[in-house]
Amino acid sequence: xxxxxxxxxxxxxxxxxxxxxxxxxxxxxxxxxxxxxxxxxxxxxxxxxxxxxxxxxxxxxxxxxxxxxxxxxxxxxxxxxxxxxxxxxxxxxxxxxxxxxxxxxxxxxxxxxxxxxxxxxxxxxxxxxxxxxxxxxxxxxxxxxxxxxxxxxxxxxxxxxxxxxxxxxxxxxxxxxxxxxxxxxxxxxxxxxxxxxxxxxxxxxxxxxxxxxxxxxxxxxxxxxxxxxxxxxxxxxxxxxxxxxxxxxxxxxxxxxxxxxxxxxxxxxxxxxxxxxxxxxxxxxxxxxxxxxxxxxxxxxxxxxxxxxxxxxxxxxxxxxxxxxxxxxxxxxxxxxxxxxxxxxxxxxxx
Numbered sequence: 001x002x003x004x005x006x007x008x009x010x011x012x013x014x015x016x017x018x019x020x021x022x023x024x025x026x027x028x029x030x031x032x033x034x035x036x037x038x039x040x041x042x043x044x045x046x047x048x049x050x051x052x053x054x055x056x057x058x059x060x061x062x063x064x065x066x067x068x069x070x071x072x073x074x075x076x077x078x079x080x081x082x083x084x085x086x087x088x089x090x091x092x093x094x095x096x097x098x099x100x101x102x103x104x105x106x107x108x109x110x111x112x113x114x115x116x117x118x119x120x121x122x123x124x125x126x127x128x129x130x131x132x133x134x135x136x137x138x139x140x141x142x143x144x145x146x147x148x149x150x151x152x153x154x155x156x157x158x159x160x161x162x163x164x165x166x167x168x169x170x171x172x173x174x175x176x177x178x179x180x181x182x183x184x185x186x187x188x189x190x191x192x193x194x195x196x197x198x199x200x201x202x203x204x205x206x207x208x209x210x211x212x213x214x215x216x217x218x219x220x221x222x223x224x225x226x227x228x229x230x231x232x233x234x235x236x237x238x239x240x241x242x243x244x245x246x247x248x249x250x251x252x253x254x255x256x257x258x259x260x261x262x263x264x265x266x267x268x269x270x271x272x273x274x275x276x277x278x279x280x281x282x283x284x285x286x287x288x289x290x291x292x293x294x295x296x297x298x299x300x301x302x303x304x305x306x307x308x309x310x311x312x313x314x315x316x317x318x319x320x321x322x323x324x325x326x327x328x329x330x331x332x333x334x335x336x337x338x339x340x341x342x343x344x345x346x347x348x349x350x351x
Contacts, residue, residue: 011055011252019049019322024063024259026325028266031064032071033273033332034212034227034286043203044121044297045321046255048314053114055252057104057203058245062256065238067263071231074271080228082179082221085189089211089233092194094240100201101244115304117203118297124199124210125294131213132287135159136280163220180221180229192218193233200241216283223282224274266329273332276339285331292324 006017023045042063046056075081107113138159146152171185196211203209211233215226245251274282296317303313 006254008051008055008252008255010249010254011051011059013050013052015050015255017258019045019318020255020258021262022322022325023049023262025262025266026322026329027259028067028263029270029273029329029332030266030289030325031067031263032074032231032267032270033277034270034282034289042259044118044293044300045325047114048296048300048318048321051252051255053117054104054108054250057117058242058248058250059252059255061200061238061241061245062251062253063259063263065235065242066256066260067267068231068235068238070264071267071271072228072235074268075228075231075274078224078228078271078275079179080224080274081232082177082225082229083232084175085177085180085182085219085221086229086232086236088175088186089189089193090236092190092192093197093200093233093236096194096197096199097201097241098244100198100203101241101248102201104202105248118301120199120203121297122294122301124203125290125297128210128213129287129290129294131160131217132283132290135217136284136287139280160217162217166218167220180219180225182220184219189219212286223280227274227282269333269336273336273339275336276343277332277335281335285328289324289328292320292328296320296324 004016004018005014007014023042027042042060043053043056046060047053051059072081104113104117107116136159140159142159166188167182167184169185169188171187173186174183175186176183192211192214196214199210212226212230215221215230216223219226221229242251246253277285299313299317299320303310303317306313
């Protein structure tokens with residue numbers, strides 16, 4: 001089975017290359033669908049496959065930049081990208097990412113990087129999971145209340161409405177974001193982008209893990225616009241991050257190219273799927289994907305704390321990560337095929 005392992009010349013480790021293909025293709029589909037680079041699964045996935053954490057972060061950011069460019073172009077054709085919002089957010093993203101990258105390098109020198117990054121992932125994923133499913137539960141409660149009162153269900157209703165409170169902050173300059181249908185202080189997207197950029201530098205998540213839900217819950221963007229705009233932001237921050245980590249010698253270009261070949265195909269599928277699976281369908285799927293990622297990281301932590309269980313936990317973590325990527329990719333691809341088939345049938349019926 002030695003032929004299934006490839007030496008990564010820069011990182012100096014042998015990697016199970018079929019795992020790279022699965023991650024690239026699967027996360028191309030998932031990233032194009034959820035509107036993010038997918039590093040929330042790829043970074044821990046690369047680490048689980050054998051990359052040191054710093055190389056996992058740098059390699060994923062390089063792969064993410066190319067994949068997000070492809071997805072952004074496709075989303076732009078559907079009118080899902082708020083370019084004005086994306087450009088404003090670049091201000092905080094660049095500053096935050098550089099600060100995060102410097103802290104990551106400091107942690108690597110100290111020797112605590114793996115534990116710190118994994119614990120940060122756990123805390124972040126727990127919060128994201130709570131936020132997504134709390135939103136879904138509140139939305140369903142509103143639907144039930146409307147039906148009980150004999151009223152029509154509001155298709156535009158949302159569960160969490162934090163953005164309404166934040167939009168009351170009128171610190172100038174104020175901006176109109178026509179594609180998103182938002183009027184707010186320019187400092188709001190700048191602050192959000194700084195926070196996500198900072199986490200991107202430390203965790204290698206491209207900021208998309210929290211930027212997409214932040215655009216929905218804090219900015220108030222429609223889900224499909226949040227997806228497209230986040231990918232535009234991930235593309236820009238990814239290009240900057242790739243240059244930064246390559247300069248620092250923490251990017252394994254061979255692995256990035258292998259994943260990008262699969263991701264280029266997968267991203268097309270994921271973007272088209274957003275045409276047929278919208279709104280809360282995207283949010284619920286995203287929530288379950290985060291749960292899967294959280295499970296894999298917890299297993300990896302348990303293996304680190306219990307040496308006698310390390311091999312078992314690492315194997316289980318690998319299965320969970322690749323399994324979640326595969327299941328989510330199949331769900332999205334199936335939704336796209338069903339939606340396209342329904343659309344074709346309706347056109348034929350009208351003809």
